[in-house]
Amino acid sequence: MADVPSRVTPQRIAAMTAGGWWKNETLEAYLDRWARERPTKPAIVDAMGRLTWQELARAAERVAHGLAAAGIGPGDVVSCQLPNCNEWIILALATIELGAVLNPIPPTYRANELRFILNALEARALVVPARFRNHDHAAMAVELRADTRSLRDVFVVRGSPGEGMRSFTWLTDTAWERREGRRPLAGTDPNAVSEVVFTSGTTGEPKGVMHTANTALAIVYPLVERLGFSERDVALMSSTFGHQTGYLYGYGLTLLLGSTGVWLDVWNAEEAARLIEAERVTYTMGATPFLQDLTYSPAVDQRDLSSLRLFISAGAAIPRKLVQDARKRLRCAISAGWGMSENGLVTCNGLDDPDEKVFGTDGRPLPGMDVAVVGDDGEILPAAR
Numbered sequence: 001m002a003d004v005p006s007r008v009t010p011q012r013i014a015a016m017t018a019g020g021w022w023k024n025e026t027l028e029a030y031l032d033r034w035a036r037e038r039p040t041k042p043a044i045v046d047a048m049g050r051l052t053w054q055e056l057a058r059a060a061e062r063v064a065h066g067l068a069a070a071g072i073g074p075g076d077v078v079s080c081q082l083p084n085c086n087e088w089i090i091l092a093l094a095t096i097e098l099g100a101v102l103n104p105i106p107p108t109y110r111a112n113e114l115r116f117i118l119n120a121l122e123a124r125a126l127v128v129p130a131r132f133r134n135h136d137h138a139a140m141a142v143e144l145r146a147d148t149r150s151l152r153d154v155f156v157v158r159g160s161p162g163e164g165m166r167s168f169t170w171l172t173d174t175a176w177e178r179r180e181g182r183r184p185l186a187g188t189d190p191n192a193v194s195e196v197v198f199t200s201g202t203t204g205e206p207k208g209v210m211h212t213a214n215t216a217l218a219i220v221y222p223l224v225e226r227l228g229f230s231e232r233d234v235a236l237m238s239s240t241f242g243h244q245t246g247y248l249y250g251y252g253l254t255l256l257l258g259s260t261g262v263w264l265d266v267w268n269a270e271e272a273a274r275l276i277e278a279e280r281v282t283y284t285m286g287a288t289p290f291l292q293d294l295t296y297s298p299a300v301d302q303r304d305l306s307s308l309r310l311f312i313s314a315g316a317a318i319p320r321k322l323v324q325d326a327r328k329r330l331r332c333a334i335s336a337g338w339g340m341s342e343n344g345l346v347t348c349n350g351l352d353d354p355d356e357k358v359f360g361t362d363g364r365p366l367p368g369m370d371v372a373v374v375g376d377d378g379e380i381l382p383a384a385r
Contacts, residue, residue, distance in 0.1 A: 008191050008212060021368050022214040023221075024190045027255040028096045031057050034258035038231075044254070045279060046086045046263040048158075053258065058177075060093035064185050065176035067098055067125070070153050070166075074099030074186045076124040077196070079117065081105040081242070083132050083265035087157045087168055088241050089251060091127055094171075096194060096213075099186035100124075103196050106242030107132050111140050113206065115147050117198055120208060122150040127168065130159020133266065138162045190214045197244060199341050209244075209341040219344030220252050222366040226350050227310060227335060229283075231258045234307070236275055236284040238264035244341045245314065249285050273299035280307040287315035288322070291334070295326040308332045312348065314339055320359045327358075338362040346371065 016022040031053075034043070039054035051059065072078065078100050082088040095102040103121055105114065107129070118126065126144065128137040141154045142162050154165040161167050176182065188194050190213040198206040223229070237250030254261035262279045264272060267286070272294055275281060284290075291313045294300065308330060314337040326334050336358070337348030349363035357363065365371045372380045 013191055021218045026096055026188050026190050026213040028187060030255050031093055038258060042260045044086050044089050044261050051086060059090045060097060062177050063090055063094035063171045064097040065182055066171035067094060069176055072100055072124055077101045077103050077121045078125045079103040079105055079123040080127045081107055082127060082129055082157055083107045084237060084241055084263040085265060092251060096188045097185045099188050101193055101196060104242045104247055106240045111143055114144055118148045118151055121196060124150060125153040126151055127155045129157050188213060197341055220248055220256055222368055223345060228351060229257055233257060233282045234260045234279055236262045236272060236281040238267040239286050244344055245285060248344050269293040269297035270299045273297060273303040276305050276308050277303040282307055283310040285312040288313055288318050291326055292322055295329050300329050312337060323359050336362045
């Protein structure tokens with residue numbers, strides 16, 4: 001990745017650590033812990049199958065060694081444009097073990113957006129599905145390789161790779177971790193950049209937001225306490241891992257808790273209801289249209305959704321009536337929130353907030369977040385203005 005100045009100075013590290021916001025840990029440590037303590041518990045589930053925590057740990061280690069065998073090393077950027085699937089999680093964890101930088105990209109982006117991102121980051125590898133939602137990602141990758149000088153490897157998931165590419169099974173089906181002469185995996189410093197996610201670019205060209213393990217996990221810790229998360233929870237995540245909603249609160253939160261994550265690659269309210277019933281899902285998170293679709297779906301009356309305790313909704317204003325109807329029909333708590341790629345959730349409702357707050361606000365700031373209301377002149381306004 002191009003040399004970009006970081007704001008993670010020794011002084012900032014010391015201050016954030018002393019304040020208890022940064023714990024100087026990575027998700028790799030949690031993966032190892034859950035593989036030891038709950039090896040047979042389901043960790044991740046998608047339409048193609050499921051992996052236990054022990055199986056997930058082994059798969060991530062293998063892929064990390066496979067990436068190393070392909071010449072990818074610490075600090076190299078691995079761009080990933082997969083839909084929500086188990087391979088995405090395996091790859092993300094493998095980059096941590098290797099010390100590489102993960103660049104999640106929404107599957108809806110096309111050649112122009114990818115060309116900009118890959119060149120900006122000097123990406124070393126790209127991982128794509130063969131096809132997704134009638135788009136030929138493997139063919140698009142052929143075009144991108146010609147325009148991205150740094151891009152040397154393309155791995156294709158669930159389909160045939162194009163010329164000069166490799167199938168993702170090249171990483172998963174070879175016992176790289178047993179090869180003689182393999183080098184130890186470097187791991188990731190919790191204060192080194194480990195993720196770069198690009199904003200949607202609504203105010204200009206997309207901007208790359210850099211996160212370390214410390215800055216990303218510090219966003220998630222406070223939510224665990226406010227919304228009562230535990231290892232008993234089961235997530236349903238259809239919000240793409242290519243944005244921070246899916247990345248932090250699907251992937252990150254599941255790893256942090258040692259719970260179970262269920263992935264849905266294309267949002268569909270009827271399929272979501274089926275999965276909630278079948279997998280005993282306890283929480284999900286998505287934009288307002290997701291909440292609306294599920295609330296008014298006939299499947300709500302046809303499926304047993306009694307396990308669902310929480311729907312977190314962010315990304316757009318939520319009409320008061322929708323929140324009221326959702327609480328009545330889904331029979332779960334609704335937590336409206338607001339956030340950014342840089343910060344994750346900044347505000348959200350708690351489980352015991354009064355109705356007037358739940359129906360009419362995006363909650364209160366999470367611990368560690370400061371919110372100010374300013375006037376046209378940029379000056380902070382006094383309370384009640």
